[in-house]
Amino acid sequence: MKRVLLTVVLLSQGLSLSAQSGNPDEQDIEVVIPPELNPSPPPTEEQRRYSDFIGKLTAKLPYQNDWERQGSTLGVLCKISDAVIVGRIAQAGMSGAHQFKRNIKIAVETNVFGRVSGHSVSVEAFWRLGLRELNAGERAIVFLSGKFWEPEDYARARRWDFDVPSVPKDTSGNFNLRGNDRNIITINGAGEEKEYLDAVAGYMRCLRGKRRDPETYYLFLCDLMKSSIPRIRDDARQDMLYLIRSCQDIDLDRILADENIDEGIKDYVRLYLKPRREGKKTP
Numbered sequence: 065m066k067r068v069l070l071t072v073v074l075l076s077q078g079l080s081l082s083a084q085s086g087n088p089d090e091q092d093i094e095v096v097i098p099p100e101l102n103p104s105p106p107p108t109e110e111q112r113r114y115s116d117f118i119g120k121l122t123a124k125l126p127y128q129n130d131w132e133r134q135g136s137t138l139g140v141l142c143k144i145s146d147a148v149i150v151g152r153i154a155q156a157g158m159s160g161a162h163q164f165k166r167n168i169k170i171a172v173e174t175n176v177f178g179r180v181s182g183h184s185v186s187v188e189a190f191w192r193l194g195l196r197e198l199n200a201g202e203r204a205i206v207f208l209s210g211k212f213w214e215p216e217d218y219a220r221a222r223r224w225d226f227d228v229p230s231v232p233k234d235t236s237g238n239f240n241l242r243g244n245d246r247n248i249i250t251i252n253g254a255g256e257e258k259e260y261l262d263a264v265a266g267y268m269r270c271l272r273g274k275r276r277d278p279e280t281y282y283l284f285l286c287d288l289m290k291s292s293i294p295r296i297r298d299d300a301r302q303d304m305l306y307l308i309r310s311c312q313d314i315d316l317d318r319i320l321a322d323e324n325i326d327e328g329i330k331d332y333v334r335l336y337l338k339p340r341r342e343g344k345k346t347p
Contacts, residue, residue, distance in 0.1 A: 117346070121336055124328030126301040132192070135218040136246035138296065139303035142267035143221050143228050145207040147178030147239070149185070150257070156198035159188055166191045168198060168248070170206055176261060177268055178231050180208065180239075187239050195245055205260055207247040208239040223310040224281075228272055249295065256293060263288055263296050278311045286324040305329060308337065316341065 107115070127133040142148075151170040159165035169186045187208065191197075198204075211229075213221075220226055251257045266288075270281040285307065288300035304325070308314050316338045319325055339346050 114346075117335075121332050124331060125305065126298045126328075132246065133298075134302055135215075135222070137299040137302045137306075138263060138267055139271065139299065139306065140218065140221050141207040141247065142177075142264060143226060143271050144209055144211075144213055144217070145177065146210045146231050147180050147208045148176040148264060149180055149206050149208065150174040150176060150251075150261070151185075151204060151206060153198050153200055153202045153204060154184060155200060164191055164193070165189070166198070170204070173203075176205070176264060178208075185239060189245055189248065191245055198248070198250070202250050203257070205249045205251060205257075205264070210239060222306045224276075224278060224307055225310060259291065259293055259296065263291070263300075278307065278313050281307060282314065286322070289324060289326070301326070301329065305332070308333065 122128050149170070149172050151172045151174075153168065154171045155167070155169040157167055159167045166189050167186065168189055169184055171184050172180050172182070185206075185208065187206075249260060251260060266284050270276065270284050282304075285300045285304045288296055289304065291297040291300070308316070308319060308329070316333050319333050320330055320338075336346055
């Protein structure tokens with residue numbers, strides 16, 4: 065907020081503003097100009113070119129600027145979840161008068177990772193405007209966490225060097241859905257369920273095994289990027305970006321030569337990430 069000092073001269077007939085100085089009757093009055101009345105200066109030509117450049121690169125990347133999807137990839141969910149289950153939706157409805165919250169009860173069929181005691185689990189989820197409502201009887205893969213993760217935690221969990229927390233011995237307490245709807249993946253048919261479960265098992269091996277190897281993870285993601293299921297394929301592309309950005313062991317020239325990597329990621333590496341790592345100025 066901009067602050068301006070005006071010089072005021074007190075007169076017998078009223079109050080007038082003056083720019084003169086040296087008069088003992090003068091006083092300084094601070095006038096505060098709200099930001100909306102004091103807009104930022106227009107961007108320079110260089111700033112406009114750089115903004116256009118970043119916009120064109122981002123348009124070819126997975127999920128672009130959709131932070132909800134970027135922060136809820138299968139890779140991130142597998143790192144931070146205390147349990148993963150397959151179950152059937154028993155109940156799903158609005159949480160009180162809050163139109164963006166849902167109370168969901170899931171009948172547990174299979175513990176994929178961790179362990180959920182009992183035959184069912186109830187959770188509360190944030191439901192974004194326009195999302196399809198869950199229906200009783202639908203089967204789903206559900207990612208559960210005992211901790212309520214903050215936005216800065218999600219950002220850390222994207223990195224290769226993120227210290228994956230150990231699973232609590234007692235997971236019988238209340239679970240969270242990590243703050244949005246992407247923790248519940250409805251599945252249609254045995255083939256789709258198998259492909260999702262194979263992907264989750266692979267992520268768990270790569271990210272929560274005794275030894276984490278970036279090469280093994282890289283090759284695993286390359287396979288997932290060929291999936292016919294959009295969620296698996298696009299999540300793998302985003303997780304590949306996270307790996308490339310945060311792991312210095314990844315050879316960027318290899319990325320550019322790899323036929324498994326799409327042109328959007330290659331352009332990002334060629335025009336932005338590689339020049340930055342080499343200390344060169346981006347376009």
